[in-house]
Amino acid sequence: MxxxxxxxxxxxxxxxxxxxxxxxxxxxxxxxxxxxxxxxxxxxxxxxxxxxxxxxxxxxxxxxxxxxxxxxxxxxxxxxxxxxxxxxxxxxxxxxxxxxxxxxxxxxxxxxxxxxxxxxxxxxxxxxxxxxxxxxxxxxxxxxxxxxxxxxxxxxxxxxxxxxxxRRGWSLMIGGLVVLFLAAALVSYRVAIGLTRPIEHITTVAHRISKLDYDARVNLERQDEIGQLGNAINGMADSLQHQLKRIRDNEDLLQSVLSNMTGGILMVDTNDRIALVNREAERILRLKDTYMLGKLYHEIKRSYELTRFMDEGISRMEQMSEERTIYDPEEKILHFDSVPMFEDDGSYRGMLFLLRDVTEIRKLEVMRSEFVANVSHELKTPIAAVKGFAETLLSGGVKDEETSRSFLQIIYDEGDRLNRLIGDILELSKIESRRVPLEYSPVHVHSLLGSIFEVLQSSAAKKFITMKLEIPEELFMEADEDRLRQIFMNLLSNAISYTLDGGRVKVTAESVAEISGEEEKVRFIISDTGIGIPKKDLPRIFERFYRVDKARSRSSGGTGLGLSIVKHLVELHHGTIRVESKVGEGTMFILDLPLLHNVE
Missing domain, CATH: 3.30.450.20 (PAS domain)
Incomplete structure (x- = not known):
């Protein structure tokens, strides 16, 4: 300039x-x-x-x-x-x-x-x-x-x-010309500055705008063509700034949508390179620590099934949908969708792949099927017994009064079992759907467990089982007392049922603090000297209708839903439950429940 x-x-x-x-x-x-x-x-x-x-x-x-x-x-x-x-x-x-x-x-x-x-x-x-x-x-x-x-x-x-x-005239004229020339030079320089300085300012602002500084503006108070040029550049900068804001807002919205989608999105361009991958796809494919954008999709070596599906989708360039099982390293069931992308003019843009981890969905479907089968089986047994004995009595085939009373007692027991089974199913359904609001109140733990011990004392006495309670007298906690009573009634009933004659059932409690959140909890340990649980059955004992010893469970009148109800009630209290057991030595259930609850 x-x-x-x-x-x-x-x-x-x-x-x-x-x-x-x-x-x-x-x-x-x-x-x-x-x-x-x-x-x-x-x-x-x-x-x-x-x-x-x-x-x-x-x-x-x-x-x-x-x-x-x-x-x-x-x-x-x-x-x-x-x-x-x-x-x-x-x-x-x-x-x-x-x-x-x-x-x-x-x-x-x-x-x-x-x-x-x-x-x-x-x-x-x-x-x-x-x-x-x-x-x-x-x-x-x-x-x-x-x-x-x-x-x-x-x-x-x-x-x-x-x-x-x-010559004299020339001398005077030259002198005058020199003076006029100097004056003209000064005027010319001032005129040049007056013309070039605003242009220099406009050029500087234009350079700043070209470097994405859209806040730059031309500050000229002129009404001539230069002023109009400055106003035009300011208008252009305003328009660019507005459009850039819209573009950034749209990009942020698109990025937010992609990042929060429950399905994985992966796009492959015409050069077989990954052009887009969202957070869920990184989680499913375990690519969090690998920057895959711009790389060939064949470099995703974690899943052979995915790579094979992508090969097929790209080669066929048509919409496909498939579900495959992969091992990475645990078993996963992934649902793959491929959609070809075309421009308005029909030109091919690339392939879009949708990945969904349906492992839990399929597990729930299996559990639902098993639940229906188990419920049908559990209901069928007492109904069949009631129907069979009732038909025998109605046909008049039993003349002996004592035999008739035994048949009637069986019908009554099976009906009672059927009623308890239906009650537990309804109770579990309400708990799982969280239609059971908890009413927190201070609970004196020693008094609560003492009353439960009194109720179960007669059952324990029949088997000469020793009941021992080690709870501090001063221990109070916030909980729903009725649901807390239900938790311990189920656990202690199971402990008595699976403990051999002359055994021992013990309950202890102590206050512990979590180091991370500094949240104080109460740890309960319910231990027995019963028959124990095989190691292979430990991961499944909280499943509905799962029984370790089916014959003993049915003979004891159990429905197979007690521990599942316990687990859900513990989780409703924001607690945890786990089990440790050795066959022939006994079982120990460990519960961690919050001492206080933040009630909003």
Whole structure:
């Protein structure tokens, strides 16, 4: 911009200098022409005055004519300060104020003489005189006197005075031009600054905008074209800033949608490179620590099944849907969808793959099927017993009153078991659907477990089982007392049922604090010296209708839903439950329940 400013200044100065020089030359020429014209007019008048006042005798046959005219020429020279020459009609010099006429050549071809002869009046010329060695102005006129003179009177004057005046004029003019040139230079520089500074500002703002600084603005208070240009750039910046904000908002929205989708999205472009992958796809494929964007999709080596499906989808370029089992390293069931992407003009853009981990869904479907089968089986057994014994009684096949009473007792027991089973199923359904609101209140743990021990004491006494309670008297906690009673009733009933005669059932409690959240909890340990649980069955004991010893469970009247209900109730209390057991040595259930609850 500084170079442009300098060029503009030089151009303006050059134009001003050329204009001033042309004006000076024109003025000098006008001055010279006007001065010479004034001299010519003055000298013509002097010739008229000489011809009218001076006696001019004839030249032919007058031997003293040359002397006479030479003397008169010198006299007039003194009066007019001009060289005076008398010339005959034939061009012979007969008198001159500065040179000997006899030595002077014929003047008939001189320009001023020829001009005077042609015009019949006055002729002028300017030329260098070899006699006086100066530029001279010559004015000649054809004169015919009464005394018989017929020739030319010529006056000549040196132009030294004129040239001296021109030199003085040039000196003044050059001085003035220098002053004017300097002033013009200053004005030109100011004008250049006035033009280039706003342009420089506009250029700087334009560069900032090109570097994505859309907050840059042109600050010009002008109404001319430069001001309009600045306003146009500001409008462009406002439009770009608005559009960029919309683009960023749309990108943020799209990124948020992609990041929070429950399905994995993976896009492969026309070059077989991964162009898009969202967070869920990274989780499913375990690509969190691998930056896959821009890489070939074959580099996803964790899943052969996925790579094979992608190969097939890309080769066929059509919509596909499939479900496959992969091992990474645990077994997973993934549902794959492929969708080809085409532009409006029909050009192929790439393939979009949707990945969904349906492992848990399929597990739930299996559990649902098993649940229906188990419920059907559990309901069918008591119903079949009730129906069979009732039909026997109705047919009259039993005459013995004692046998009839035993049949009726079986029908009653099976009906009671059926009622408990249906009750547990309904209870579990309500708990799983979280339709059981908990009512928290302070619970004195020792009193609660003491009352449960009293209820179960008779069942334990029948098997000579020792019941031991080690609970601090001062221990209180916040919980739903009825649901807490249900938890311990189920656990202690199971402990008594699966403990052999003469065994022991023990309950302890202590306060513990979690190091991470500093949340204080109460840890309960329900232990027995029963038959124990095989290691292979431990992961499944909290499943619905799962029994380790089916014969013993049915004989004890269990429904197979007790531990599942316990697990759900513990989780509703924001607690945890786990089990440790050894076959033949006993089982230990460990519960961690919060001491206090944040009730919103």
């Amino acid at each position: 500084k170079t442009f400013r300098m060029r503009l200044t030089l151009i303006l100065m050059g134009l001003v200098g050329i204009s001033m020089l042309a004006a000076g030359l024109t003025m000098a020429q006008v001055f010279k022409d006007s001065h010479v014209t004034a001299l010519e007019d003055n000298m013509a008048r002097e010739i008229n005055l000489i011809s009218s006042t001076l006696e001019l005798p004839r030249i032919e046959g007058n031997s003293g004519a040359m002397t006479y005219y030479t003397n008169r020429a010198k006299e007039i020279d003194k009066l007019t300060n001009s060289r005076v020459t008398f010339i005959s009609l034939s061009g012979k010099v007969i008198g001159d104020s500065e040179s000997d006429p006899s030595k002077m050549g014929n003047h008939s071809t001189r320009e001023e003489v020829l001009s005077a002869k042609k015009n019949g009046n006055t002729g002028t010329s300017i030329r260098y005189s070899s006699t006086v060695h100066e530029n001279m102005l010559y004015v000649a006129r054809h004169v015919v006197s009464k005394q018989g003179f017929d020739g030319y009177i010529r006056l000549s004057m040196s132009l030294e005075t004129v040239e001296e005046g021109l």
